[in-house]
Amino acid sequence: MIDPLPILQSTFGFPGFRGVQESVVSRVLAGENTLAVMPTGAGKSLCYQLPAVVLEGTCVVVSPLIALMHDQLRAATAIGIRAATLTSVDTDQMETIARFRRGELDLLYVAPERASGGAFRDLLSQAKLALFAIDEAHCVSEWGHDFRPDYRLLRPLLDAFPHVPRLALTATADAHTRADILEQLGIPHDGMIVAGFDRPNIQYRISPKDNVTRQIADLVAEQPGPGIVYVQSRAGTEKLAEALAKTGRKVRAYHAGLDPAVRARNQADFVASEDMIICATVAFGMGIDKPDVRFVAHAGLPKSIEGYYQETGRAGRDGDPSIAHLFWGADDFAKARQRIGEVELHRQAGERTRLTALGALVETSGCRRRILLKHFGDDAPANCGNCDNCLNPPAAIDATEVARKFLSAVFRTGQSFGVGYIESILTGQSTERSLMNGHEALSVFGIASSPEEAALIKPVSRALLLRDALRANDFGGLEFGPEARAILKGEAEVSLIVAPKRERRRRGAQVANPTGDPLFEALRTRRRELAQEAQVPPYVIFHDSVLRDMANLKPTSRAALAHITGVGARKLEAYGDAFLDVIREAA
Structure with missing residues (x-):
């Protein structure tokens, strides 16, 4: 051989x-x-x-x-x-x-x-x-x-x-x-x-939605490199792209409804860029091998935990530190359960297993990576040191009593009203609607009026929807799901994660050039020029890691340059002298 x-x-x-x-x-x-x-x-x-x-x-x-x-x-x-x-x-x-x-x-x-x-x-x-x-x-x-x-x-x-x-x-x-x-x-x-499934260079973060456009804009401000934002609808990609463009970053939309020429141009622009954001449906990404994507954000729940792993895996293919941030809402889980009911019967059990795994991932107060890797059968330490929960551990509080009160209010009002109305009943807010329905006479009216319990009502409703203790009907009303009975009977507890107070993150340093080396920037400029001449993305010439090694080692001959990882014979012949000239000029 x-x-x-x-x-x-x-x-x-x-x-x-x-x-x-x-x-x-x-x-x-x-x-x-x-x-x-x-x-x-x-x-x-x-x-x-x-x-x-x-x-x-x-x-x-x-x-x-x-x-x-x-x-x-x-x-x-x-x-x-x-x-x-x-x-x-x-x-x-x-x-x-x-x-x-x-x-x-x-x-x-x-x-x-x-x-x-x-x-x-x-x-x-x-x-x-x-x-x-x-x-x-x-x-x-x-x-x-x-x-x-x-x-x-x-x-x-x-x-x-x-x-x-x-x-x-x-x-x-x-x-x-x-x-x-x-x-x-x-x-x-x-x-x-x-080989295992761990991507140790990716930092996993998961947050409940709270003005998701602002949340993603904050992430974009923090991360200066290229990024992918996955959005659940075609219209949503264009709307979010328009909003993020106001931050001053170059942003494109990508979805199957765009004119094919526009879609191809937007993808080509992103692949060739060193700082562009693309807002896309999940159709995007499988068709590219861009190694320098610094973050992947989800503006809603992925279709499955395998989809989440694959989509977040488009970040950091070059091995440099990258971020995967998922923003989720309880309605995402409700819609996902509706979709499961529409697939072939023999596939529904598998889809429910995947959704349950996603629920465990977003709900855990422990290590995100551990949950993700266990789904694929991988062993993982209790603390990975590179997810939001491990870096800044959240507290967990027992919200079982509030959950039981919420479920009781849903039942006694006829399982036909939404979260906002149930909240008004529990906190004792008299409205024309509650008077007309006669709900102010119910035993649940005002039973969660203390500030401490009132503050838990919305998070509890999300937790109950996530656990399938509640489901949303076609008219937006809440009705019991299969997990409601155990909670009402005291056979299951409901705990809530209290995320640590979020400090606004400062703009991160460019991973590509963490020390601000002017030689690295000069090499990067030369790479950009060569890429434009060859009509290929910059990373096809050399990855950032190769340029960093050039800047650190400062080779002055082809023989020395050939010893840098990632410099093969063909690239040495095609581009070696151009980069050696930049190094010599900086000496």
Whole structure:
């Protein structure tokens, strides 16, 4: 078997493998079918790109989105890998097919819709194949959060070439989904390598909504680098983008309802930027591999805990410190339960499990990371040191009595009124509506009028909705959910998290240049110029970490520059002298 280390160093510019990369690559080079479960940022793409260079023949990569394929194509081409995409928007399809037949491609990216067709299978029989790589492999599982039916049609293609190894890759599969991937793609159970799910450089924060536009504007002010804000509706993305633009930052909206040219331009602007914010629906992000996203914010509840993990994982792919901040409301959980009732019956149990896991994540007074990692079967310490609860532990108070009073008021008023009305009954506020309904004669009228209890009513209503002790009906009224009985009977307690008093955070330092080194800024400026000339995003030239090493080590020759991690032979030849000139000028 060929030693992959020299190619790892010369082509990719890395002195050695990270994490489980070596184990995965060794299995692939030995011709063994493999499932690799690796967190975002752990270098999944190298696990097939390196074998594609080492092995004779073409590695066929099945990837779910055209934008993602084109992004990976740019990165592969920049380091000298012979790569191409075969998609519906490519105008050079005949040239790509000819290059494939001549054996001139290391990598060929295709969508599952094309890969599962008979015509593509016939094409593959006309040249030597090195490997099948199935990216975002969780899409094959109906149990998974991002199911794509065409992924389930890939097995006949793989089986038609039994001697070509297959490598499935994902970052977001729980135990059930992993088992389904193995079965659907014909990979043995002993062929699975799980690297773990922890992203230690991401700081997890979760807050109840309280004027979410202002809350996100505060986050934007704190974080000067690029950021993604996920919004639950198309109209919401544009409204929030307009509001955040008033902070002085460059902001774009992204959703499926935009004109395709506008949508593509907004994505391209964000990918190329070093400080832009994009407000988007969840359709955005899977199609990019931008490593320098400094924060991801959710302006509402994600669809699942796997979705949350995947979406927050788009922050900090370069390994630098990043923030994931989720803002949630009780109505988010009510809407999520309504959505579960609309999916196929056999999927509802799984969806409820995911929603319960999200509830535990937002409700906990303990470590957020521990809850998240336990969902995926990972062990985690009790204190991660890098989530809001671990950094600034909240207090918890017993609100069971107020919760029972709230539920009693909901019951005695006929389970048909909203939170505001129930609050007015509990605090004893006489209104024309309460007089007309005769509710001022009820035993619950005014039973929570003390300032201490009154202050707990809204947080308690959120907690009861989150726990499914209350549900909102189609008219906005509250009615009992399945968990109400246990609370009323004293069989379950309700505790509330009291978040520490929030100090307004000052604008954070640029992670890219924490010491304010003028040489680093000069290198960054040169990178920006080279990127514009080559019409690629700046990070395709070099990551910020590479520029920081240049600024610290100050190499003055190509030989010295070649020793910096991330500087491979192709990039050294293409860009080395330009950066060396900047270093010499600063000396």
